[in-house]
Amino acid sequence: MPSAVAGPEIERLIQLLARLPGLGPRSARRAVLHLIKKRDALMTPLSSALQVAIDKVQVCKTCGNIDTQNPCTVCTDPRRDQSTIVVVADVADLWALERANASSGLYHVLGGTLSPLDGVGPQDLTIDALVARAHDDRVSEIILALNATVDGQTTAHYITDLLQDANVKVTRLAHGVPVGGELDYLDEGTLAAAVRQRTLF
Amino acid sequence: MEWTDDGIILGVRRHGEGSVIAELLTREHGRHLGLVRGGTSARMRPVLQPGNTVRAVWRARLDEQLGTYALEGLTLRAAGVLTSSHAVYGVTHLASLARLLPERDPHENIYEMLEGALGDFDDVRHAAVHVAQFELAMLTELGFGLDLSTCAATGATEDLVYVSPKSGNAVSRSAGEPWRDKLLRLPAFLREEVGTGGPPSDDDLRDAFMLTGMFLLRHVLEPRGQRHSDARDGFIASVLRRRRVVA
Numbered sequence: 001m002p003s004a005v006a007g008p009e010i011e012r013l014i015q016l017l018a019r020l021p022g023l024g025p026r027s028a029r030r031a032v033l034h035l036i037k038k039r040d041a042l043m044t045p046l047s048s049a050l051q052v053a054i055d056k057v058q059v060c061k062t063c064g065n066i067d068t069q070n071p072c073t074v075c076t077d078p079r080r081d082q083s084t085i086v087v088v089a090d091v092a093d094l095w096a097l098e099r100a101n102a103s104s105g106l107y108h109v110l111g112g113t114l115s116p117l118d119g120v121g122p123q124d125l126t127i128d129a130l131v132a133r134a135h136d137d138r139v140s141e142i143i144l145a146l147n148a149t150v151d152g153q154t155t156a157h158y159i160t161d162l163l164q165d166a167n168v169k170v171t172r173l174a175h176g177v178p179v180g181g182e183l184d185y186l187d188e189g190t191l192a193a194a195v196r197q198r199t200l201f
Numbered sequence: 202m203e204w205t206d207d208g209i210i211l212g213v214r215r216h217g218e219g220s221v222i223a224e225l226l227t228r229e230h231g232r233h234l235g236l237v238r239g240g241t242s243a244r245m246r247p248v249l250q251p252g253n254t255v256r257a258v259w260r261a262r263l264d265e266q267l268g269t270y271a272l273e274g275l276t277l278r279a280a281g282v283l284t285s286s287h288a289v290y291g292v293t294h295l296a297s298l299a300r301l302l303p304e305r306d307p308h309e310n311i312y313e314m315l316e317g318a319l320g321d322f323d324d325v326r327h328a329a330v331h332v333a334q335f336e337l338a339m340l341t342e343l344g345f346g347l348d349l350s351t352c353a354a355t356g357a358t359e360d361l362v363y364v365s366p367k368s369g370n371a372v373s374r375s376a377g378e379p380w381r382d383k384l385l386r387l388p389a390f391l392r393e394e395v396g397t398g399g400p401p402s403d404d405d406l407r408d409a410f411m412l413t414g415m416f417l418l419r420h421v422l423e424p425r426g427q428r429h430s431d432a433r434d435g436f437i438a439s440v441l442r443r444r445r446v447v448a
Contacts, residue, residue, distance in 0.1 A: 021218060116297040116430055117212035117224070150251045150279055154293045157286040158435060175283065187247040189280025196284075 010036070062133075064109030064126055066091050074098075074107055081105045083140040085133060087159065089113050089147060097145060105143070108133060113146060113155040127159060134166040144172040202264050206230050207275065208257045209315055211296040213240065213249045223249060223270055225257055226299045226315060231306040235259050235270035248272060250279030252292040252319050278319060287443055288322040290436035291332055295319070297430050298339050301421060314338050329406050329440040330390055336413035337391060345369070345420040347412075349392050352376055362387055364412055385412045403441055410437050 006014075010032060018028035035043040059065070060072035067073055074080065074094075084105030088094050094107050110125045134142055142163060146152040160170050176194035177186065186194075208225030211232070216222045221240030227233050235257070240249055248255060254276040261268030282288035295315060302308055318331035340346055346369075351358050353370030354377075363377035363384035364370065377384050388405035391412070401409070414429060422428055 114293075114431065115212075116293060116432065117214060117300070122431060148280070148283060149246075150283070150289060150292055153283040153289045154432060154435075157289055157439070158431065160286070161435060161438065175280065187274065187277045187280060189277045190247060193280050193284070 063107045064091070064111060064129075065094055065107060079104070082138050084143060085130070085139055085141070086143045086145050087130060088145050089152065089155070093145065103143065105141075110146075110155070113149075113151045114158060115151045122158065125155075127162065130159065131162050131166070134163050134168050137167075139168055141169045141171060142166075144170065146172070148173075148175050202262070202266075202268070203258065203260045204230065205256065205258045208233070208255055209299075209312070209319065210249060210251050210253045210255060211299055212251055213237075215241065221249060222267070223272065224300065225255070225270070226302070226308075226312055227257060228309055228312045229307055230259075231308055232299065232302045232304050233259065234304070235268045237270045237272060245272070247277060247280065248274040250277075251296045252279050252282060253277050254316065254319075276320075278322075282322060285322070287325060287328055287436055287439035290432045290439055291322055291328055292319065293432035294430055294436050295332065295335060297432065298336065301339065301343065301425075308342055311335075311338060311342055325440060325443040326400050329409075329437075329444075330401060332436065333391060333406070333409040333413055336410075336417060340413065340416055340420065343421055345416060347371075347416065349387060361392070366415065369416060385415065387412065403444065406437070406441065 014025065014028045014032050017023055017031055018025045020028075023031065035046065056068040057066060058068070058070050060067055060070055060075055062071045062075045065072040065074055069076070081104045084103065085108050086094075086097060086103050086105050087108045087110060088097065089110050089112055091109055094109055097103055097107075108126070108130045110127065110130070112120050112125055114120055114122065114125070130142075133139060142159075144156040144159060146156045156172055163170055174197060175190065176197060177183065177190070183191065206227040206229050208227035211224040211226055213221040213223045216236060219241050220236055220238050222234055223237045223240065224232065224234050237245065237249065239245055249272070253274060255272045256275050258271040259268050260271070279292070282292055295318060299311065299315060302311065314331075314335050318328070318335055321327045321331055337347065347364060348369065349361065349364070349371045351371065352361055352373035353365055353368055355373055355375070357373040357376070360374045361371040362374045363372040363381065364387045365372055366383070366385050371387055372384055386408040388401055388409045390401045390405060391409055414433070418429060
């Protein structure tokens with residue numbers, strides 16, 4: 001095993017950065033070296049930003065989004081369509097939909113999908129809170145924007161069953177050919193679903 | 202060590218950033234896990250969905266190691282089941298049942314039944330029969346098989362309409378009549394091959410799932426600290442709902 005080339009404080013920083021997604025030990029070492037070289041321009045502001053985030057970031061009590069205010073910016077935005085709730089599995093999905101400017105409605109973050117393999121059951125997700133929100137008279141549509149996986153769609157069907165007695169329209173995202181997708185390379189199940197759900201041209 | 206076998210995906214779990222550990226029910230090697238490098242890629246994700254049948258090449262230096270899988274999709278049925286509630290619940294339920302099998306122990310009968318059930322999920326009338334018979338076969342495979350061939354009291358082989366909740370043996374109509382309130386009902390389709398008899402009624406299906414569910418819970422799930430999955434309840438409710446729509 002190679003011996004440490006720097007003091008324990010720097011090695012500790014490298015170890016912590018190496019735990020981040022997309023970074024391994026080598027890239028973490030490069031990042032730390034870069035931070036040290038840009039101590040005033042990068043390291044100090046980064047440290048302050050991290051501290052502020054630690055102090056202020058919280059989970060929205062309404063939708064489960066992550067923000068520095070509670071309820072979050074999305075929930076408190078008066079321009080948002082209060083009659084539509086987009087259900088997503090994770091905050092990353094919410095941010096992806098917001099980047100795409102795909103919906104002007106509100107969101108609900110479940111915190112994952114049902115997964116017997118990982119031992120995730122309905123009690124581990126915020127499904128009860130969603131059902132309560134769906135019974136609000138102002139809500140008329142629930143869009144289930146969950147992954148096109150067996151776990152994701154099991155969750156979608158489970159939620160749909162629970163919303164039977166709520167006075168809302170339950171919709172889901174379309175399945176089919178992605179932009180840039182070549183038919184020759186698509187799996188046959190996706191192709192079959194795309195043909196089944198074809199639309200007028 | 203290296204072997205090639207057909208397998209059905211039961212589930213995947215992320216391992217690191219780019220890999221997954223896939224759990225397969227293979228024809229000749231039983232329930233078997235292996236690392237799939239690049240399993241989170243856009244090319245592999247559609248293949249690695251529960252219910253798909255794949256050709257698996259497993260390699261490891263030693264037999265007891267986790268090993269790595271190279272997988273190629275054979276029947277990718279997952280995308281086809283996503284829009285149907287009974288099918289998606291059914292796939293989830295069957296995969297969680299198959300996961301109860303011991304690792305690396307071949308169960309060719311279960312593999313064939315699972316393959317048959319997954320291939321017939323489009324037909325809502327057959328789907329429930331497949332799942333109930335699969336639950337019955339799982340009980341047998343795990344060592345708690347029910348004897349539905351002869352009456353426990355008289356030895357009769359005809360008109361078996363009850364099952365004793367104590368012994369798991371069939372009971373004929375005449376012998377069971379005095380205790381009918383305490384016995385479980387045995388629907389005829391549980392003793393037939395799928396598709397050979399007439400379509401079971403809703404009550405038959407409820408009775409069948411009550412029967413298999415009680416023994417699965419008592420002998421298999423409760424000793425492991427588990428209970429029936431929500432997918433099972435969802436499947437039964439969805440099948441009964443769909444059958445009413447089809448009728």
